[in-house]
Amino acid sequence: MIARAPEPGPGFEPSGSAQPDPAPDMFAGVCAVADAVLYEGYLLYPYRRSSAKNRMRWQFGVLVPRPWLAPSVAEDTSVAGSADAWRQQTECLLEAPVPEAAMLTVCVRFLQMQHREVQQRTGNDYVPVDALTVEDQRHLTFDEAVPQEHELVAQLSKIRDAPLRCEFKVPGAEEIEQLGDAGRVVRTRQPLRAVAKLSATPVAEAPSLLRLRLEVYNAAESPALGAPRPQALGASLIATHSLLNIDGGRFVSLLDPPEWAAAAAKACRNIHTFPVLAGAPEECETVLSSPILMEDHPRVSPESPGDLFDATEIDEILSLRTLTLTDAEKREARATDPRAAQIIDRVETLPPAVLGRLHGVIRGRGPAPASAPRAAAQRPPNEEHWAEEHWADQHWADEPCADAAAVVQNRVPAERWWEPGADEAINPATDRVLVDGVAVRRGSRVRLNPRRHGTDVHDMFLVGRTARVEAVLTDIDGSCYVAVSIEDDPGADLHGRHYHFTPEELTTLDGEPEAAR
Incomplete structure (x- = not known):
């Protein structure tokens, strides 16, 4: 469930700094998801500075100064957004x-790191303290972040004729917050320097298309290789991502392109980031x-009560675990960051009805197969013999998965669907399903062809890979899924890593000539 966009409390400006200019209204419908990207990993449960997880923040979309990277790392051109890089x-x-x-x-959009140092007054001097x-309020030395936004506007025909280059600088600063006569908080930020390049080129194989390219890179000249990572982070663009809007045109999905644009979509080169359609599904x-891979039209779950x-x-x-924090831990969390304090306050006051809605919502459940009337309507008073009266064990082996699932729905009482072992006839290790007219079961070899729409965006990297079937599974609504392990995945055996596909997304390799494999 994607977290909601951060919304600081009344009167709170992050880290005492001025807020950046808000994104244009054209992006209003997607800012919630974009903010979830911006703040992913900014503050991790249990939201306290002493948490080991919060010592390893800033993991996505980090654009560091190029001199700080080893040459081999600097030349990385993968799509992975969790690797330190100097450009996107x-x-x-x-x-x-x-x-x-x-x-x-x-x-x-990105975050600028800011160091918050607590200093205690000693005579006429101030001494850094942890x-x-x-006045019963605790202040901790810690790293914060300030959100930054920079906008480019261009006529499409002009960047088609000549690329647009824009350099933007974010000034450094030092801000002091007095804590009465006891001490003060000093916040410091290093200056940032970045460059954005924007261009559009016609696509030869599809005359109506333009290939739009946006390059964003860190232009800082220091620190050099070997400097500690915290020092490099001070000169970095963190959680870097971009919003693009076209007035007078439309974008084409790279995940689910029309057939005539498929070759052009495949030729697009994305480095340390990936573009998806945003906003309402029809937009x-x-x-x-x-830098975090998503599907087209991502959105924040409506049940999420806050970031x-x-x-x-x-x-x-996360909400339930937050409620288990001790009073001392909650006090530390409130002192760690103002946003952590908001989380504690919100979770402690969640109404039961709101918390209950977080327990689970079924979306996208398809209708039961036509051959599968509701079990409850057919269940006789004597439930003890109900399954035996509606099923013959030998029938299971002769049914394709989709039909078998329909019968299984009649066989097991509805309230027992989630009970392990409720139906001994269901056995993912021995069940089978037809793929290309061939029975596929555990141990069968298949080739993957994931659908491009309405699926996990990571599946696009599995197109054409070969896999071995580990189990045939039947869902509660009668849908059939095949669990597979990728044959050339070095971590498959170690981690037990399985992927799940529908039979329509598979091509059987059993019976093919060896050369075709």
Whole structure:
């Protein structure tokens, strides 16, 4: 469940600094997801400075000074956004009937690290300390972050004719917050220097398309290789991502392109970030290019009551675990960061109804197969013999998975679906399903062809890979899934890593000539 966008409390400006200019209204519908990217990993449960996890923050979209990277690392051109890099490159496709009338707006967003140092007053001097309590409020030395946004606006026809280069500088600063006569908090930020390049080139194989390229890179000249990472982070763009909007055109999905644009989509080169369509499902005017891979049109779960900064975690778990913190731990969390204090306050006051909604919501459940009337309507008063009266064990081996699932729904009482071992006839290790007319079961070899729409975005990297079937599974609504392990995955045996696909996403390799394998 993606965390909601951070919304500081009344009167709170992050780290005492001025807020950046807000993103244009055209991005209002996608800022919640973009903010979840911006603050992913900023503050991790249990939200305290003493937590080991919070000593390893700043993991996504970190653009560090190039001199700090080893040459081999600096030349990395993978899509992985969790690796330290000095640049990002976004390439995506768009259509614009009249390029001279189309306007492109780009908003580059990132965090600027800020060190918060607590100092205790001693005579006429101030001495750095780890912690200081003033009027029952605790203050801790820690690293914070300030959100930054920089906007580029260009006429599409102009960047088609000549690339646009924009350099933006973020000044350093020192800000002092007095804590009465007891001490003060000093916040310091290093200056940042970055460059964005924007260009558009026609796609030869699809005349109506333009390939849009956005490059963002850190132009800082220090620190050098060998400096501690915290020092490099002070000169880095953190959680870097971009929002792009076209007025007078439309973007084309790279995950689910139309057939005529498939080759052009495959040719797009994205480095340390990946663009997806953003906004409502029917909208194609906005793209979010993120270091965290997503599917098209990502959105924040409507049940999420507020940001928890662990966007890849489940709100219910984080909320319940937060409630288990001791009073001393909550006090430390409140002193760690103002956003941590907001989390503690919010979770402690969650109404039971709101907490209950976090327990689970079923979305996208398909209708039961036509051959599978509801079990409850057919269940006789004598449930003890109900399964035996509606099933013959030998029938299971002769049914394809989809049909078998329909019968299984009639066989097991509805309230026992989630009970392990409720139906001994279901055995993922021996069940089978038809793929290309061939029975596939555990041990069968298949080739993967994941669908491009409505699936896990990571599956796009598995297209064409070969795998071995580990189990055939039947869902509660009668859907069939095949669990597979990738044959050339070195960690498959070690981690037991399985991927799940529908039979339509597989091609059987059993019976093919060896050369075709």
